[in-house]
Amino acid sequence: MRRTGMPRFVAAAVCGLSLLSACAPAALPTAVPGAPDGPSPTAAAPPLPVGAPPRVPYVAGRWYVAPDRRLRLPGGRRGVTGAVVYDDGLLVADARIFEGTVGLARVRNGRWVASLGCSSGVPATSADRRYVAWATTLCLESGDTTAGAIHRSRASGGGEVVVPVAAGLVSVVGFLGHDVVYQLGFAGGVWVSDLAGTPRRIPGIDHARDTSTRRSLVLGGRGDRTDRVLRPDGTPLWRVAEGDLIGFSPAGGRVVAFRDDRLVVLRSRDGSTAVTIDLAAEVEAWSVTWESERTLLALEYDAGRVAVVRLHLDGRAERATAWRAVDASGGPYVLLP
Structure with missing residues (x-):
């Protein structure tokens, strides 16, 4: 195991050995995220160097910022939990969280132009950027009697298909190709739909956190942990004994997990450990999200500021934005899934 110096984040380790535990033939292989390597230094770390701006979309105050565009967001205290480019504007999930729901609306030229009601999650974009998908559900304690529904539309607008689902909370997890993966409630199962035929349930999990179109994989779990990677037909590949899985890298070859105060990057094919970051x-x-196959982004807080x-993954770390004061909605930065 080789360690390289890493200001503030202590260290990143590139592990050449698999940390998979032995399993009986009928059991899932179990990947164990890296074990502690001793106490962390207590001396104050030097400031991080300043690097390039994020190379994936994110929210900075009243702006949706992407490498190829900047789109203005409305002001006010509604906040943002998710946003995707849609029909010459944005489809935005706000931060008015109530009993598992948020508001969902279309935004254009910095204005809310159409409310789409409530959702239990954020909208998603297909890997080829051709389609967007979102879920709508009833707005609790509002007198709304809307049943749940899954929506898919061309990202350029038009061609929207709506499929009703069971009443109650429903959220979109992501895409597998152009099929939409969604979950019902907190334990109502994970489903795949082409929005034409009968949806099919993914066996072995009751919730999911991410999908990989390129690898045709789903990241999910049971109960209060997201601990396994499986194929859409329910075939299990592996699971972690401790901690939670957060998300696939853009090409699907890696999965980032969180355990205690450590990020662990695992190989998606077998769950073996590639890198650990304290x-x-x-x-x-x-807040951690993938930026590329070799970099992650996260939010750092310091004395009422955030950056x-x-x-x-090679051990370096840098600040990608300026420090800004934390606002009433918890922003101003939001890293988008």
């Missing part, structure tokens, strides 16, 4: 207390682990930081 996080400082100021870094919000659940986006980039973690390289």
